[in-house]
Amino acid sequence: MVTLLEGGAYLVNGTQIIPDNQDAAARIAAETGRQVTKEEAAKETIAYGILESHNTSGNMDNLKIKFDKLTSHDITFVGIIQTARASGLTKFPIPYVLTNCHNSLCAVGGTINEDDHLFGLTCAKKYGGVYVPPHQAVIHQFAREMLAGGGRMILGSDSHTRYGALGTMAMGEGGPELVKQLLNQTYDIKMPGVVAVYLTGEPVRGVGPQDVALAVIGAVFGNGYVKNKVMEFVGPGVEKLSADFRIGIDVMTTETTCLSSIWKTDREIEEFYEIHGRKEEYKELNPGNVAYYDGLVTVDLSAIRPMIAMPFHPSNTYTIEELNANLDDILCDVEKKAQVSLDGAVNYSLHDKVRNGKFHVDQGIIAGCAGGGFENICAAADILKGQYIGADEFTLSVYPASMPIYMELIKNGCAATIMETGAVMKTAFCGPCFGAGDTPANNGFSIRHSTRNFPNREGSKLQNGQIASVALMDARSIAATAANKGVLTPATEFDATLGKYKYHFDSKIYANRVFDSKGVADPEVEIHFGPNIKDWPAMCELPENLVLRVVSEIHDPVTTTDELIPSGETSSYRSNPLGLAEFTLSRKDPAYVGLAKDIQTAQTAVMKGKCPLEAKPELKPVMETIHTRFPEAGEGNIGFGSTIFAVKPGDGSAREQAASCQKVLGGWANIATEYATKRYRSNLINWGMLPFLIEEGPLPFTNKDYLFIPGIRKAVEEAQDTITAYTVTPEGLTPFPLTLGDLTKEERQIILDGCLINYNRVK
The missing domain is CATH 3.30.499.10 (Aconitase, domain 3)
Incomplete structure (x- = not known):
């Protein structure tokens, strides 16, 4: 279904793939009649052209994008x-x-x-x-x-x-x-790599965009093949896909950890803009005659079969046919992985979902930016036509992604078809995707055409002994499962005719309800502030030296942003920095908040001009040990705060709160062997937190240890490659190396100033 090329490749005339090897130059010359360098060909990707047109630095190696x-x-x-x-x-x-x-x-x-x-x-x-x-x-x-x-x-x-x-x-x-x-x-950012996703063939009946997306995610997530790169979709298979189908694949590229995505465009996309009354916004995009890519993902669309991403990650993928054929083995594997993801906090079993050799699910949801598209819901309606979901525990909810889509589903009868089955149609809402709606019962299993299935993403709470879980599937197979009363069923096995529905966009809905200033500001307007909307607390600049206490140690292979700051109902406090911070790591490490606040008392004393050792007497022996080697570290040149260690933090959401909540609780740093995404690392930097890297292997510290980092401000100012930190114990100081990775001049200054707010105030 999906293959990855080792190394780079050239795409000639949009159809011929030439691997980057010793024969590449000769083959390209034979095909085109000219010599093309790799550097020239790299400028012929669609991505390069768009980035170049938005870059203000004049240097395509180091981009400054507007x-x-x-x-x-x-x-x-x-x-x-x-x-x-x-x-x-x-x-x-x-x-x-x-x-x-x-x-x-x-x-x-x-x-x-x-x-x-x-x-x-x-x-x-x-x-x-x-x-x-x-x-x-x-x-x-x-x-x-x-x-x-x-x-x-x-x-x-x-x-x-x-x-x-x-x-x-x-x-x-x-x-x-x-x-x-x-x-x-x-x-x-530095100029990102660009990876071609070369599509061939055509999807078979019953296969939808989520199936293609999950197949790709399963192939590239674990090995980091497209991490922080741009995925560029090309090849003859693109023209076989509708606009909605392409959109459904595209939105899920986030789960590969790529930086962004771009597709070649054609008449299908031009028609999309025409339907939406914005024909002037269409632009035909194609790679040049010879384009060089840093990698190549080949997807045979005709070989894709209905997929399922089992808990607790979109990359934990199988075909539904494979799962049904190997239920015991696969469920054992998922349960074993769950003990890592859930820290063994609750008993988690899927085997009780198997009845008479068939896997039964409790809930189906088609929703949001991935599942709520017009074609997805129409296809679900066709599969459900004449069926009913039953009067037992299985439920089905459908959320069109916008009111114009909902109106068209009403007009063409698909909404009525779905509701006749016993399913429920709801309004545009992202809640099922992040745990703010449709939470299943304890031990419930939900299949969803949405974007993520991280732990607790469906709304259950480990700290209360609750556990439910989500598998990601395409709307078509969710509908087939619903029509089969909750028995897991791929849409390719369900006998239904999938029609083609013409979409008509009604712009009046937005014209009558959306406020659009047309870019005109009115300074006289008073902003509405509710009692929960609070300003950011004061944050100080980076001190010369730092004493950090490790207040959480996480050894999961990947730590998601949902684990760093839970989504769902906690997000109601998103406008209150200190209120939201109370939930930090609450589902992963409930002791974190108390430990972070405890060491923060010392920094609070420093900011008030008081003695930190009087505020936190426990620091006296720590400072005595530090003074045996660094007697100059003391009043006026030292700061106190917390840090966490996680192997690979930051997979998932872009929510800055995953970093800012640590910051307002006194966090000065994260220590990791790798950061899962650029966006999480950027969040740390923009909140004035040091994104430390440490080599894999046994850690030189454990949770609740104190660390001393002398000369940290100078190290950031001078962009030092290696920073020597020390574990502070009663026996003395034990050195170990840390690095910060690449930081731009502006990023270093943001860290020095303490956060982006301070940076801009100084400017």
Whole structure:
């Protein structure tokens, strides 16, 4: 189904693949009649052209990108705007869309959610933005319908900001990166590698975009094949896919840990823009005659079969046929992996879902930016036609991704078909994707056409002894399973005719409800502040020396942002930095918050001009040990705080809170062997936290140990390659090396100033 090429490759005339070996130059010359260097060919990718047109540095090795548009949802936009306001914001310099699709139905916290929504509306008026009310559209569907454009770039504060199928290179990052754009600063990265995803063949009946996406994720996630690179979709198979199908694959590229994505475009995409009344935004995009790629993923679409990503990661993939044929072995393997993901905190078993040799699921959901598309829901309706889901425990909920899609489903009868089965149609909402809606019963198993299935992503709480789990599947196979009363069934085995439905976009829905300032700011508007909307606490600059206490030690292979700061109902407190911070690591390490606050008392004393040792007497022997070798470390040149160790933190969401919550609790650093995503590392940096790297192997410290890092400020200023840290024990100081990886000049200064807010105030 999916194969990976070892090394780079050339794509000639969009169809011929030539591996990068000693024969490549001769073969290219024979095909084209000219000599082409690798450097020249690398400039012929679609990605290179878009990045070049948005780069302001004049140096394509070190990019400084300015985006065309920005977008955020209601978990992130309050913090972003508050940060920008603290840094001198007076007007949104480019179109900025604020959607309200994440906490629309979350009732936790009283007036909190609607207060934040009104904050967004008044800020859109005051600063000249666009405000999309709750239930109108999920963030990414609105962006597809109203923002995307050929050759454009969009930055969003949600990790699934992906509009490559429409010819738009989009990236999901933490809020501080949007703050930089709002302050006319740039997105700074080294030129990323570009990997071709070469599509051939055509999907068989019953196979949908999620099946293709999961097959690709399963092939590339574990080996990091596309990590922090751009995935460029090319090949003859592209033209066999509808716009909706391409979009459904594209949105899931986030789960590969790639930086962004882009597709070649054609008449199918031009028609998408025409349908949405924005024909002028279409641009034909193709790689040059000879384009060089840093890697090649070949996907035979005709070989893809219905897939399932078992708990607890989108890369834990099998074909549904393979799972059904090897239930005992695969379920044992999933249960064994679960004990690592869940730290053995609860008993987790899937074998009780097997009855008479068949796997039974408890819930189906088709929702959000991945599953809520028009074609997905129409296909589900066709499969469900004339069926019913039964009156037992199995339930099915369907969330169209936007109100225009919902209206068209009503007009063409698909909504009625679905509701006749006993399924429920709901409004546009991202809740099922991050644990704010449709939480199954304890030990429940949910199949979802959504984006993620991390632990607790469905809303259960380990700390309360609850466990439920999610498997990712395509809408078509979810419908087939629903029609089979919850027995896991691939859509290829279900006898149904899948029709082709013409989509008609009704722009009146948005015209009548969405607030669009047309870029005109009104400084006289008063911002609505609810009682939960709080300013960021004061943060000091990086001191000359640091004493850190390790307050959490995580040895899971990967730590997700949901484990660092849980999503779901906790997100109601997203506009209150200190309130939200109380939930930090709560589902992974409940002792973290107390330990972080404990060492923070010393830094609080320093910031108030008081003695840290009086605030925290436990530090006296620590400082005595440090003074045996560094007698100069003391008043006026030392700071105190916390750090965590995790093997590979930051997979998943772009939510900056995964870093900022550590910061407001006194976090100065993370220590990791690798960072799962660029966006999490960027969040650390933008909140003034040191993204330390340590070599794999036995750690020179354990949880609750104290570390001393002398001369850390000088090390950052001088971009030192290696930093010597010390474990502080009663026996003395034990040195060990740390590194910080590549940091731009601006990133080093942000860390030195203590955070992006301070950096901009200093500027």
